Structures are given as C-alpha cells and as structure tokens.
Amino acid sequence: MKHIFIVSLALLSLCAVAQQKPNNEVSLDALTTETQFSSDSPDLVEFIWWIPNEFWEASFSQDPSISASEAQEIVSLVEDYTIVIALKGKIGVFGGINYEDVDHIQKEFTVTYNGTDLRLIGEKELNADTRNFISMMKPMISNMLGPMGENMNFFIYDNKKSPINVFEEGYIQFTLGDYETGTELPLGSLLQEKQCSVTKKLHNGKWSYCPYHGVPLTNK
Incomplete structure (x- = not known):
C-alpha cells in the first residue's frame, strides 16, 4: 500500500509539470497582459511593464523578416539584463497628466525577485x-503604449547574479512609491495549456489542478 501511495504521488507530480510553448505559439498579447501592471488610483497614473527576455524571443521568432540566427544574436544582447518600464504621473483637475521625471521615479522604484532587490545598471555599464x-x-514600444509612451522610462537591472527563471516557481515584485504589485511565476502565457480530464477543456499551463473539478490537469 505504501508503495502504491508513493507511485501515485509521483504521477501527480508529473501531471503538474508544465511544458514550455514553442516561441512561435506564444501569444504576445497574453504575455504582454501578464507582465503589465497599473494601479487603480483615481489621482495617479502608475504603470509598470516588465519585459522578460522571452518576450523578445517570441516576438522575433514570429517576425518572418528576422532569421533564427539574427534573432539569437539580438536576444543575446539583453540576456544578462532585466528590462522594466515605469511611468508615474499625477492627473490634473481637467484630466491632464503631469508625469514624473526619470530621476524621481528611479529614487522610489525597486524590482525584487524572490526577496532580493535587483541591481540597477547605469547606461554606461551597457555595451554599445x-x-x-x-x-x-x-x-517601437512608445507606439505600443500610445500617448503614455512618450513619457516611459527604461530601467535595466542585472540578471546575472540571480537570473529570473520564468518557467519555475517564484515571485517578482515591483514597488513604485506606495504602489506595490507583482506576479507569481511561472508565466502561464509561456506554457502549454493543460487539460481537465472531466471536461477535456484546456486551462492555464501554470495550474496543477482544475479549478472547477479539483482533478489534476494533464499535459496535452
């Protein structure tokens, strides 16, 4: 009986293992939605966009004008860094937004991965x-964000000492003044969906169990 119980646990663990999606199957919209954050403050515009390196990999793999070797060469330029965009502005009486400058935002902005603050890298530390x-x-990103894009601020963090693994359990947190947000890893948009054995419907790849039936989800 003990042996059967151990085997059953092992099978459940295997069911919980997520499979990575091929880059050309990743929904960039879903990935962007999962990595963008904004506060619900009525008086402030507070926006954060974490751009994991997997975003570039998926984006370039879906661009027919860029070869696989070119994409890899470009991605290698940022693989040791974590790129985050942060915006903050105060909404005026008539709806106008007065944005904070980059120096002000930098003083109150931190990025934390699994409890450790990431080190901000100065522009001079980056290679040409x-x-x-x-x-x-x-x-390009400014166009994606619309009018806010003109006031976006790029912050580059060191990703060598404690590399962020978007496929393993973890937590990345962002603090912009009084606004705190973040997301639990892995990122579901980068994982193959899992199937419920009861309804055969597909669910988020980061889930281990069906939220409706409580049964273990299985890989497709």
Missing part, C-alpha cells in the same frame, strides 16, 4: 550594441 538595441526599441 545593447545601448543601441534599447534605443531602437524605445520608439
């Missing part, structure tokens, strides 16, 4: 190619 890549991405 990485600086150029980020400069090229700024207008």
Whole structure:
C-alpha cells in the first residue's frame, strides 16, 4: 500500500509539470497582459511593464523578416539584463497628466525577485550594441503604449547574479512609491495549456489542478 501511495504521488507530480510553448505559439498579447501592471488610483497614473527576455524571443521568432540566427544574436544582447518600464504621473483637475521625471521615479522604484532587490545598471555599464538595441526599441514600444509612451522610462537591472527563471516557481515584485504589485511565476502565457480530464477543456499551463473539478490537469 505504501508503495502504491508513493507511485501515485509521483504521477501527480508529473501531471503538474508544465511544458514550455514553442516561441512561435506564444501569444504576445497574453504575455504582454501578464507582465503589465497599473494601479487603480483615481489621482495617479502608475504603470509598470516588465519585459522578460522571452518576450523578445517570441516576438522575433514570429517576425518572418528576422532569421533564427539574427534573432539569437539580438536576444543575446539583453540576456544578462532585466528590462522594466515605469511611468508615474499625477492627473490634473481637467484630466491632464503631469508625469514624473526619470530621476524621481528611479529614487522610489525597486524590482525584487524572490526577496532580493535587483541591481540597477547605469547606461554606461551597457555595451554599445545593447545601448543601441534599447534605443531602437524605445520608439517601437512608445507606439505600443500610445500617448503614455512618450513619457516611459527604461530601467535595466542585472540578471546575472540571480537570473529570473520564468518557467519555475517564484515571485517578482515591483514597488513604485506606495504602489506595490507583482506576479507569481511561472508565466502561464509561456506554457502549454493543460487539460481537465472531466471536461477535456484546456486551462492555464501554470495550474496543477482544475479549478472547477479539483482533478489534476494533464499535459496535452
């Protein structure tokens, strides 16, 4: 009986193991939604976008104008860094937004991974190619964010000492003044959906059990 119980636990553990999606199957919209955060303050605009390196990998893999070797070369420029965008502004009486400058935001902005604050990297510490890549991405992301994009601030953090693994359990937290937010890892948008044995419906790949029936979810 003990042997059967141990085997059963092992099988349940296997059911909980998530499978990574191929880059060309990742929904960029879902990944962006999962990594963007904004407060519900009626007086402030507080917006944070964590751009994991997997975003670039998925984005370039879905761009037919970029070869696999070119994509890898570009991604290698940022693989040792964590890129985060932060915006903060006060909403005026007539709806206008007065944005805080980058120096003010930097003083009250921290990024923490599994309880450890990430080290902010100055622009001078980046190699020339990485600086150029980020400069090229700024207008693209600015267009994605609309009017707010003109006031976005890029913050680059060291990802060498404690690399963020988006496929393992963990927690990344962002603190912008009084606004705190974050997300539990792994990122579901990067994982294959899992199936409920009762309804055969697919659910978030980071879940181990069906939220409706309580049964273990299985990989497709």
